[in-house]
Amino acid sequence: MKPRKPIRAGGFSLVELMTALAILLIVSGFAFELLTLSMKKYHSDSQLLNTFQEARFGLDQMVRDINDSGFPPRVSIQPGTTPPFQRYAVSPFAWGPPGTYPNSPCAIGTTCSLTPGSYDMIIETDIDPQNHSGTVEWIRYQLNGTTLYRGVAPKSSNPGADPEAITSGFLVPYVQNVMNNPPAAQLATLQAQYPAMFPSGPVPVFQYFCESTPQPVDCADPIASTDDPTHVVSVVVTLIVQAPTADMTTGRLQLVQLKGEGRRLNPDN
Amino acid sequence: MREKRKRRTRKEQAGVALLLAIFILLLVAVVGLAMMAASGTETSLTANYRSSTSAYYAALSGLEEGRGRLLPRNPNYLNCCLPTLPLGQVIYITNPLASDPVPSDPTNYGNAAAYPDTEYAQEFRRAFNPPSSIVKTPSVQSLPGFANPLYKWVRINAIDEEAILVDVNNTDPGPPDSFWFTQLNFVQPIYFDGKNLTRVVTPYQALAVTALAALPDKSTKLLQYVVGPVALQIPISAALTIAGPGLVADAAVFNQPSMPNYTFSIYGDDQATGDNGGLTCPAKPSLPAIGVFNHADYVNVHDNKLLTPQPGNYTGGGVAIPSVSPSPYVHPSNSTVDMTDPISLSIFLPIVRNAADAVLNGPRTEADMPSAMSATNPMTVYVNGDLSLNSFTGYGLLVVRGNFTYTGDSGWKGIVIVLGGTITVTNAPGSNGEFDGAVYLANLTTGGGGAAFGEATYNVANHAGKGIYYDSCWVSAALKPFTYKVISFREIPYP
Numbered sequence: 155m156k157p158r159k160p161i162r163a164g165g166f167s168l169v170e171l172m173t174a175l176a177i178l179l180i181v182s183g184f185a186f187e188l189l190t191l192s193m194k195k196y197h198s199d200s201q202l203l204n205t206f207q208e209a210r211f212g213l214d215q216m217v218r219d220i221n222d223s224g225f226p227p228r229v230s231i232q233p234g235t236t237p238p239f240q241r242y243a244v245s246p247f248a249w250g251p252p253g254t255y256p257n258s259p260c261a262i263g264t265t266c267s268l269t270p271g272s273y274d275m276i277i278e279t280d281i282d283p284q285n286h287s288g289t290v291e292w293i294r295y296q297l298n299g300t301t302l303y304r305g306v307a308p309k310s311s312n313p314g315a316d317p318e319a320i321t322s323g324f325l326v327p328y329v330q331n332v333m334n335n336p337p338a339a340q341l342a343t344l345q346a347q348y349p350a351m352f353p354s355g356p357v358p359v360f361q362y363f364c365e366s367t368p369q370p371v372d373c374a375d376p377i378a379s380t381d382d383p384t385h386v387v388s389v390v391v392t393l394i395v396q397a398p399t400a401d402m403t404t405g406r407l408q409l410v411q412l413k414g415e416g417r418r419l420n421p422d423n
Numbered sequence: 424m425r426e427k428r429k430r431r432t433r434k435e436q437a438g439v440a441l442l443l444a445i446f447i448l449l450l451v452a453v454v455g456l457a458m459m460a461a462s463g464t465e466t467s468l469t470a471n472y473r474s475s476t477s478a479y480y481a482a483l484s485g486l487e488e489g490r491g492r493l494l495p496r497n498p499n500y501l502n503c504c505l506p507t508l509p510l511g512q513v514i515y516i517t518n519p520l521a522s523d524p525v526p527s528d529p530t531n532y533g534n535a536a537a538y539p540d541t542e543y544a545q546e547f548r549r550a551f552n553p554p555s556s557i558v559k560t561p562s563v564q565s566l567p568g569f570a571n572p573l574y575k576w577v578r579i580n581a582i583d584e585e586a587i588l589v590d591v592n593n594t595d596p597g598p599p600d601s602f603w604f605t606q607l608n609f610v611q612p613i614y615f616d617g618k619n620l621t622r623v624v625t626p627y628q629a630l631a632v633t634a635l636a637a638l639p640d641k642s643t644k645l646l647q648y649v650v651g652p653v654a655l656q657i658p659i660s661a662a663l664t665i666a667g668p669g670l671v672a673d674a675a676v677f678n679q680p681s682m683p684n685y686t687f688s689i690y691g692d693d694q695a696t697g698d699n700g701g702l703t704c705p706a707k708p709s710l711p712a713i714g715v716f717n718h719a720d721y722v723n724v725h726d727n728k729l730l731t732p733q734p735g736n737y738t739g740g741g742v743a744i745p746s747v748s749p750s751p752y753v754h755p756s757n758s759t760v761d762m763t764d765p766i767s768l769s770i771f772l773p774i775v776r777n778a779a780d781a782v783l784n785g786p787r788t789e790a791d792m793p794s795a796m797s798a799t800n801p802m803t804v805y806v807n808g809d810l811s812l813n814s815f816t817g818y819g820l821l822v823v824r825g826n827f828t829y830t831g832d833s834g835w836k837g838i839v840i841v842l843g844g845t846i847t848v849t850n851a852p853g854s855n856g857e858f859d860g861a862v863y864l865a866n867l868t869t870g871g872g873g874a875a876f877g878e879a880t881y882n883v884a885n886h887a888g889k890g891i892y893y894d895s896c897w898v899s900a901a902l903k904p905f906t907y908k909v910i911s912f913r914e915i916p917y918p
Contacts (some may be wrong), residue, residue: 419912
């Protein structure tokens with residue numbers, strides 16, 4: 155009989171096993187850490203993307219609505235007649251306070267109430283031109299807290315009706331987590347993290363530009379020759395939207411800022 | 424034996440590594456796939472947004488091609504719509520893409536892939552459907568070598584109330600709302616009066632320009648303009664108007680010929696239906712032969728010059744012979760320029776220059792006049808300096824910033840505006856030149872630096888042609904549209 159071969163060739167010693175286990179633990183530890191990190195990153199980024207998408211969707215709709223504002227203009231109807239009030243756009247943008255619309259336009263930045271204002275706007279246009287009802291609509295955008303609301307109401311046939319009161323019943327949430335004008339504590343946090351986005355406190359959603367030569371000027375600017383909503387030619391829309399959760403890896407709040415300009419193509423009345 | 428079993432066991436365990444590897448690979452693959460799916464959704468959302476925006480601007484550029492080609496000054500003028508385009512006549516500008524699977528065609532109603540114009544039937548439900556005539560014109564490349572934006576077609580047509588769903592003449596009895604649609608007229612074309620749409624017939628018709636854009640990914644946009652022609656509105660108050668400074672010592676001057684029985688005359692009766700060189704149109708009220716804006720000019724022209732020898736050569740306007748407007752001039756509100764105001768005139772000049780077919784720096788002669796100008800193609804000519812014409816007849820609107828001299832069989836059919844202060848007709852026996860339309864003379868060169876008129880003088884030699892005949896047809900022919908104004912804009916769902 156030959157002597158037996160040593161067992162050594164057939165198995166592992168305890169030391170070998172422990173070493174292998176330790177290496178495996180370390181490597182898999184790294185791997186899982188990496189996986190968790192990438193999952194977190196992915197989660198945060200996809201939230202940011204969603205936010206971006208929502209903001210863009212909202213902004214795009216606003217810009218399109220502003221482009222179409224003021225249809226059909228008063229010049230579509232023969233002069234010297236008084237067309238029924240709900241059949242044409244008195245102005246591209248309706249205004250408050252009650253009792254002033256449609257005969258005495260307010261001054262943007264001073265005498266206008268909520269609309270047209272930095273966080274509130276009522277567009278007057280016919281959004282369904284193929285519909286035979288022939289009624290112009292009021293489209294209102296309002297930032298209330300951190301939610302941007304949108305509402306479409308048929309224009310009242312009563313000339314004395316208040317556009318703000320009528321449209322307020324139709325508002326539905328449109329874009330969430332809009333941070334243009336958040337509560338003070340939140341604003342302070344945001345400002346600390348994004349000083350460039352909030353140079354001087356809250357950021358207006360809507361900035362109105364009025365007709366002027368050689369180029370339109372901010373309606374609220376004292377040099378503007380006209381400052382009433384009937385002479386607004388373009389509106390610059392700025393939306394700052396926050397993702398629902400902070401970045402999971404850095405703990406930083408995630409903000410998206412989008413800017414767009416709507417230009418009125420319909421003429422003045 | 425034991426040894427053997429052991430070896431076998433080791434061999435049996437050798438596959439675990441593979442299993443583990445497969446398991447981990449699967450895990451990683453699932454995570455990766457989920458990420459890809461999510462980013463795929465994002466990408467397609469972004470692509471949708473991008474294509475919808477591209478389609479919007481492509482349609483807008485189609486609208487602009489249509490609007491631009493309505494203008495007579497455009498080298499690719501459609502020549503369809505002036506003075507009027509009847510309802511039911513449709514002009515398409517087509518812009519098919521070579522790579523389209525089905526060639527796009529607005530009238531291929533049976534095939535949705537050809538992007539047919541289904542919107543026309545929406546607009547004209549009760550009349551003019553189908554169109555009585557269809558003209559198709561290919562699109563013009565805006566930049567050589569670059570394809571146009573992806574609009575499929577642009578439609579130009581006359582509109583009625585039902586087509587644009589606007590009660591233009593306001594016959595709506597009010598609520599109930601269901602009555603409203605039946606109030607819309609679908610017989611009469613709609614016109615533009617310079618400010619509003621109207622059903623009253625005016626020289627300028629409102630048109631709809633509709634454009635459909637479709638991208639290869641099938642995103643579409645349909646946009647519509649209602650446009651109206653805008654022309655210079657120059658108020659004509661007399662066959663010859665002389666704007667003088669209104670000072671007794673320095674008034675408007677009209678130096679008539681000195682010889683007896685001269686032929687030069689000025690008539691304020693509208694020659695619209697008479698001998699005017701071929702144009703006919705409804706006659707307008709008669710105007711004074713010579714118009715002035717103030718009393719000093721009136722005294723100087725009427726009392727000092729025209730009472731002898733041949734006052735009968737100056738008639739019109741229901742004014743006693745010689746006919747010079749004695750009453751204060753009233754400026755019409757809808758005109759582009761106030762002819763009594765030097766400042767308004769100086770603002771008006773760049774508008775004319777921009778609208779002009781030819782802008783010439785003076786001094787110039789008849790040889791420099793555009794050769795394409797004819798009775799059927801009146802033009803706007805702006806001469807920045809002096810102009811002299813010898814045996815030449817022009818057509819349209821002539822604005823001379825300097826002095827104007829003419830001789831021989833020279834004349835102009837349309838409007839002549841001279842702002843240098845002097846018109847001189849030099850002696851040319853046998854001359855039969857004639858001005859049909861209206862002539863305006865003022866001096867913007869001297870006198871208060873543009874704030875006031877300087878002295879204006881019209882010198883007529885003994886043999887100076889037949890004179891000036893007021894003619895409302897030539898006046899309106901001279902005032903062609905220089906732009907099409909957008910009256911309204913809207914986005915329409917398609918199909």
